[in-house]
Amino acid sequence: MKKTIAIIGSGFSALAASCYLAQQGNKVTIYEKNDTIGGRARQFKKEGFTFDMGPSWYWMPDVFERFFQDFNKVTTDYYELTKLNPAYRVYFGVDDFINIYDNLEEIKATFESIEKGSGQKLETFIKQAKSNYDIAIKDLVYRPGVSPLELITLETTLKLNQFFSTVSTDIHKKFKNERLIQILEFPVLFLGAKPTKTPSFYNFMNYADFGLGTWHPKTGMFDVVCAIEKLARELGVTIETNSPIEKIIVENNTANAIVINGQTIHADIILSGADYQHTETLLDNEHRAYSEKYWESRVFAPSSLLFFVGFNKKIENISHHALFFDVDFNQHAADIYDEPKWPDAPLFYANFPSKTDLTAAPEGMESGFFLIPLAPGINDSEALREEYFEKIITRFEQLTKQEIKNNIIFKRSFCKNDFVTDYNAYKGNAYGMANTLLQTAFLRPKLKSKKVHNLYFTGQLTVPGPGVPPALISGKLVAELIQKSFRS
Known part of the structure; x- marks a missing residue:
């Protein structure tokens, strides 16, 4: 029997889930609180400039292909891709940067030129990373996190020691040069x-990086949002924007309606792609599966300070993606995870989409996106945002040997308070809950509510974890669980 399904939010996981659920023949409606779809992957346009507001790295192209193949489609039915070369550049100081090219042979040569013998070590390391990728991305992440037995396979048993060592430990055993170590730790x-x-x-993320490469949709990551939206509508999904959820109504321990702008909308199944912790606040206390103490005890991925900047000239000595590791990598990490505070000397990331996509900025101009990872829950103010913009732009000018401050047409910032306001993100996190050993697979918050029938969750706080490819997979997993519930 086909069901009426209400989906909260329109991020990647919610959009993906809507496609699978509509494909099953259900009546599916997405309710989005903001005036545009995409969740954290929204798009921002101003004065001829275009910015992706969230995800900007297109990795794991096979996961995107697998998603569209589930609907007898291919990505090229909806958008075009360009493989970036270099994939990205990492700055360590003035006249000290490393380009990561679009193929392993060139990357090996780069490593070898910096540390003798590291080229062959890298090939061996990536071969192992590919083996892990084949196990994880082609199999394990497509399991719903219901039981620890999901992780027990012949392949994972043979790699059991890798669950009790760390990425950092393994990399330090193989490589000595600190710059190469940081590049390998970055993914x-x-x-x-x-x-x-x-x-x-x-370390399968290293294969995603060096083995599969970094891609860019023709006019940005929002192309992918639009593609899945188009697919969803083709399958019969309805999308309602400006529809913030005020309450989830539960009767006899069963979710059967949501309240939007004072209106009660009934549904057989309610699926939330919104922030998991926030969604549970829409329930009465006795129906919440996870306490505030639980959320407080979790390790959350960082929040971010973002800047969207329009420049009235072309920026030189820069690639599409650039990482600025000219300060202490470990200290910044400690400022996020160990003793949360604003970092004295922040690492940062810069993205210039107009280097690849000429429509991202007016002719002769440049669109720039800057990101500083920050501890979630940190104090956020306009004064701090301005202070840190000055810090990173000054360093950017020094490292790329050019003046750009006086070429800024406009600048928009986005930080913890905005993540809370726009996405109801717990502590203003940007990426969800970290994938540590004790927060992996069945140890993450469940796709299906433990207390309320017909209530489900999808997205970065549940299985399989943070990132765009995992979000697509999360949508598939929850749709399969819902379909299974129909038969039981």
């Missing part, structure tokens, strides 16, 4: 945890 930051706290099995 696990997408998982929201320190390399010293991330199981070494997660």
